[in-house]
Amino acid sequence: MANELQLSREEAAKWKGGNGALSGAGGDFWIGVLAGRARAFSSGGTAAQPSYDHAGPAVRPGDELNGLLREQAKIRKQFAGLLDGTGIGRGAGSLKPDLYWELLNADDVAVATLGASYSRNSGGNVQAADTFYYASGGYYVTLTLHQMWPVDVNGKPHTLIWRGDMVSSASLADLHGVEKLGSESAMMKDIAKSIALFRRESAH
Amino acid sequence: MVPRYFSRHLLAATFLTAATGSFASDFWPAEYSFEETYVGEASVSRGPHHVQDFDESDTLLRLILTPRVKLGVLRLGFQYEQFSFGLSENAPLPNTLQSVAAVIGIDTQFSDSILVRLETTPGVYSEAFRPGSNVFNMPFEIGGIYIYNPDLQFVVGVSVDVERKYPVFPGGGIRWKFQPRWVLNAVLPTPRLEFEWNKNLTLYAGATLKETNFRMSDDFGREHGIPKLDHAVLTYSEVRAGGGIDWKVTSWLSVNAEAGYQPYRNFDFYRASIRFHEDGSAPYGMIALHGAF
Numbered sequence: 001m002a003n004e005l006q007l008s009r010e011e012a013a014k015w016k017g018g019n020g021a022l023s024g025a026g027g028d029f030w031i032g033v034l035a036g037r038a039r040a041f042s043s044g045g046t047a048a049q050p051s052y053d054h055a056g057p058a059v060r061p062g063d064e065l066n067g068l069l070r071e072q073a074k075i076r077k078q079f080a081g082l083l084d085g086t087g088i089g090r091g092a093g094s095l096k097p098d099l100y101w102e103l104l105n106a107d108d109v110a111v112a113t114l115g116a117s118y119s120r121n122s123g124g125n126v127q128a129a130d131t132f133y134y135a136s137g138g139y140y141v142t143l144t145l146h147q148m149w150p151v152d153v154n155g156k157p158h159t160l161i162w163r164g165d166m167v168s169s170a171s172l173a174d175l176h177g178v179e180k181l182g183s184e185s186a187m188m189k190d191i192a193k194s195i196a197l198f199r200r201e202s203a204h
Numbered sequence: 205m206v207p208r209y210f211s212r213h214l215l216a217a218t219f220l221t222a223a224t225g226s227f228a229s230d231f232w233p234a235e236y237s238f239e240e241t242y243v244g245e246a247s248v249s250r251g252p253h254h255v256q257d258f259d260e261s262d263t264l265l266r267l268i269l270t271p272r273v274k275l276g277v278l279r280l281g282f283q284y285e286q287f288s289f290g291l292s293e294n295a296p297l298p299n300t301l302q303s304v305a306a307v308i309g310i311d312t313q314f315s316d317s318i319l320v321r322l323e324t325t326p327g328v329y330s331e332a333f334r335p336g337s338n339v340f341n342m343p344f345e346i347g348g349i350y351i352y353n354p355d356l357q358f359v360v361g362v363s364v365d366v367e368r369k370y371p372v373f374p375g376g377g378i379r380w381k382f383q384p385r386w387v388l389n390a391v392l393p394t395p396r397l398e399f400e401w402n403k404n405l406t407l408y409a410g411a412t413l414k415e416t417n418f419r420m421s422d423d424f425g426r427e428h429g430i431p432k433l434d435h436a437v438l439t440y441s442e443v444r445a446g447g448g449i450d451w452k453v454t455s456w457l458s459v460n461a462e463a464g465y466q467p468y469r470n471f472d473f474y475r476a477s478i479r480f481h482e483d484g485s486a487p488y489g490m491i492a493l494h495g496a497f
Contacts, residue, residue, distance in 0.1 A: 108384045173455060176233055176496035177270040177277050178311040178349075181319055186354040188316040 004109075004137050006059070007033065008050035030112055030136075034101055037134050038114055042099070045087025046133050052140070061133050064141045065089040068166040075164055079145050082127040086118045088143065095120065106138025107171075124150050139169035165191060232271045234281070237494035239264040241444075243466050245290070246486035248297075250479060255297055259290040259486075262414075268307050270496070276312030279323060283307055285416070287440065296428045297471050297480060300332035301418045301440060319349040321361075329367075329418045336422030336435050341367055343417075347375075355381040359391045367417040367437050369474040404452040415441035436473045443468035444488055456497040462490040 005012075011033050016025055040048040046062035053059070066089040069076040076083070085095040097116040104111045114134040120127050128146040135141070143166045151160045165187070175183055243260035268281030287301040305327025314320050324344035330337035347361030360376040377391030387398040389410075396410030418438045425433030446464015453459055466488050471480040 176235060177279070178319060178321065181277060181311055181313055182349065182351060182357070183354075185313060185316050185319060185351050189351065189353070192316060 003055035005054070006052035006134075006136055006140070007054045008052065009054050010050065011036070012054035033136075034112060034114060034134075038099055038101070041087060041092075041097075041114065041116060041133060043092060045091045045093060046089055046131075046141075047087075047091045049133060059140055061141050062089050064168040065131065065133070065143055068141070068143055068168055072164070072166070075145065078147070079127060079129065081122070082118065082120045082129055085120070086129055087116065088118075088129060088131050088133070093118075102132075104135075104138075106135070109137055111138045112136040139167055139171075142167050163191070163195075232269045233497065234267065234269045235494075235496035236267045237264065237492060238266075239460075239490065239492035239494075241488055241490040243444075243488040244486035246466065246469070247483045248469060248471060248480040249483035250481070253296070253480075254483060255291065255295050255480060258292075258295070260488075261288040262286070263288075266307070273310075276310050279307055279309035279311065279321075281307045283325065283327075294428070296430055296433070296478075298331045298418070298420060298424065298438065301330075301416075301438070302332055303327060303329040303416065303418070305329070314348075317351050319351065321345070321347045321349075329416060331418060331420045331424060331438075334421035334424075337419045337424070339419045341365070341417065341419070343367075365417055367419075368415075369439060369472070406450045407447070408450065409447040410445070412444045413441075414443075415439060430476075430478065432476045433473055433478065436476050439470070439472040439474060441468075441470045441472070442466060444490075446488070448490070454495075456495045457493065458495050460490075460492040460494060462492075464488060 014032060015029055037049060040050070046065055049061045051058035051060045069083070069089060082095075083089070084093070086093040087097065095118050097118050100115050100117070102113050102115060104113055113132045113136070115130065115132045117130045118128065126146075126148040128148075130144045130146075132139075132142045145164045145166075147162045149160045151158050167187075172180075172183075239262075241260075241262040243262070245257045245259045247254055247256040247258070249255070263286045264283070265285075266281065266283040268279050268283075271278050271280075282305065284304045285302070289297065289299055291297055291299045305325040307323065307325055309321060309323030311319060311321050322344070324342055326340065326342040328338045329341050330339070343363065343365035345361055345363045347359060350358040350360075352358065357379045358376070359379065361374070363373045363375060365371060365373075375392045377395060378388065379391060380388045382388060385400040387396075387400070389396045389398055389408075393413040394410060396408045398406050398408040400406050416439075418440060420433060420436045420438060422435050425431045425436065444464055444466050446462050448460060448462030448464075450458055450460045464487070465485055467482070467485050469482040469485075473479065
């Protein structure tokens with residue numbers, strides 16, 4: 001089993017060898033991992049997520065999410081009302097999440113992820129939080145926050161959207177100086193591209 | 205649904221990392237390098253005049269702090285470089301060229317697609333710090349990177365040095381990750397073709413272009429039989445071509461080893477119209493320690 005895979009020791013111990021692809025024994029293994037982690041999230045939020053520790057120092061998804069938010073105190077304060085009701089960086093919250101899984105391409109490697117979305121409408125101001133609280137590789141966790149306000153532009157109703165994206169990844173620690181600036185630029189471009197695509201599709 | 209694509213550079217993005225954030229709050233981030241190159245015996249000539257069979261040692265030491273500020277990433281530090289040539293006493297060339305300079309610069313974002321570096325290296329570029337050669341100079345460079353996507357970037361820049369024959373010198377290149385493990389990093393002064401063997405080991409083939417201006421001492425010319433070279437400016441340039449490996453030992457230490465050939469070398473006292481160029485090349489070997497934290 002590749003050391004790059006982000007699993008707990010208990011999960012890794014269930015691996016019976018063979019092809020790791022999502023077919024046959026490999027598929028059964030990954031279904032077990034994903035289902036187990038989704039159940040743990042439902043019952044105990046990210047605090048209940050097993051660490052990534054099968055091949056190195058333990059990395060706890062809940063700690064990573066809390067670390068991201070700690071670095072952005074203003075954002076954390078702005079979204080405190082929403083986040084306090086979620087399982088993001090804590091135990092299961094009072095809000096009911098929409099749970100999902102996705103298979104992504106992360107640095108040319110297939111990565112299985114588990115996600116949860118929350119939203120809250122408070123007097124017309126909508127806040128939303130979307131997290132990948134598990135990834136089999138590539139990065140540890142992500143968190144995307146949205147705040148939406150109804151606005152009037154030239155007499156027509158529109159929505160003003162603020163969005164913040166946070167990523168925690170081992171590869172971030174390897175980047176310094178201009179490399180980190182370049183990565184930020186690349187990420188901003190990618191997000192801007194997805195926003196433009198979303199606006200184009202939603203205009204029809 | 206919009207497909208999501210995470211490249212390493214995209215992931216390596218952000219002001220929001222727990223890993224680096226906690227570290228940076230304790231220390232100023234920095235990058236460093238120590239490099240030693242030995243070039244075997246070779247010769248240069250100027251018409252019928254030959255300077256034969258001398259070797260070269262090039263030592264480079266650089267430490268740059270890279271704190272993050274609102275405008276971007278500051279670059280504050282120093283660099284020291286020494287060229288030592290195994291020349292005979294009568295040779296009309298300097299045995300030692302030394303420079304010590306501060307590094308003052310900034311990397312900043314003009315937009316989501318354009319990064320800009322402004323950097324100057326004020327210091328002394330001298331003939332072994334001898335009297336008269338310790339004249340202050342302040343070359344600087346302005347460069348821009350256009351990020352087309354995480355795999356393709358274009359670089360343009362200009363280097364300015366009033367002591368140079370052509371004070372303004374343009375440069376640039378392209379960085380293109382055209383296969384998952386192959387990168388064409390064709391950016392001056394170190395164009396390379398890189399192959400990522402694994403996460404910690406990169407193999408490459410490429411070249412290193414060097415050109416620096418040094419001031420000779422007040423009596424250099426008289427001591428070497430060419431009086432008009434007293435206090436002259438020497439542009440020393442060389443090209444090395446070879447292959448190497450870069451091994452990332454830890455997150456803050458990499459070891460780089462390289463070997464190849466030096467096909468071009470030039471000692472140009474351009475204001476005095478005296479120039480010695482290569483007359484036979486030599487192999488070289490280089491070892492370097494570098495990293496960032």
